[in-house]
Amino acid sequence: MRASITALVVALCASLAAPTNAKTTATFDRGQVHVTTSDDPKRIDWDVVVPASLDAVWDAFTTQAGMTSWIAPGATVDLRSGGDWLVNFPGAAPGGGTIVVYQPKTLLAIRAMAPEKFPTVRRERTLAVFTFTPQGANSTDVHLAQTGWQDGDEWSQAYAYLTDGNAQLLGLLYRRFTKGPIDWPKM
Secondary structure (H helix, E strand, O other): OHHHHHHHHHHHHHHHHOOOOOEEEEEEEEOOEEEEEEEEOEEEEEEEEEOOOHHHHHHHHHOHHHHHOOOOOEEEEOOOOOOEEEEEOOOOOOEEEEEEEEEOOOEEEEEEEOOOOOHHHHHHOEEEEEEEEEEEOOEEEEEEEEEOOOOOHHHHHHHHHHHHHHHHHHHHHHHHHHHOOOOOOOO
16 A cells, blocks of 8 residues: 555656646746746746766765765755755755655655745745656756745745755756865865
């Protein structure tokens, strides 16, 4: 029974990350990252093709060593449903969230926390679904779809903030594989 529920959740998350027929409100590029926003249903999609193997990109997302090579000097990854996927930014509350489900080297879905300046959105969370598709031996498409947005001023502000913020995040991933891991200063 548990295996069939997991398969259903994986299929649902994959469908959320797939291209949508939603009404696109904007598309733009932030460096190597392509961003699409939609209002019906409200979601944000980001795409970046990373010049690295699927194995290397998956490791960058799903291990502490991988995460700290590109996103922040501290990270916690407990790769299981209900596990933490946390990024420890210096001087701020952790970012990231709780793993909903993952499918090795294919999909990672997280109940994502917004930054602490958006307390309601941080508490109620959105769903961030990363999919990983090899584009050859040394190239991987990383797609992020973020859904679960609600109405209200704080939600609209968080949506605008994260539209650019997650583009920067995926830009750091791209940078990691073009310029090497970040050598964080010792605290």
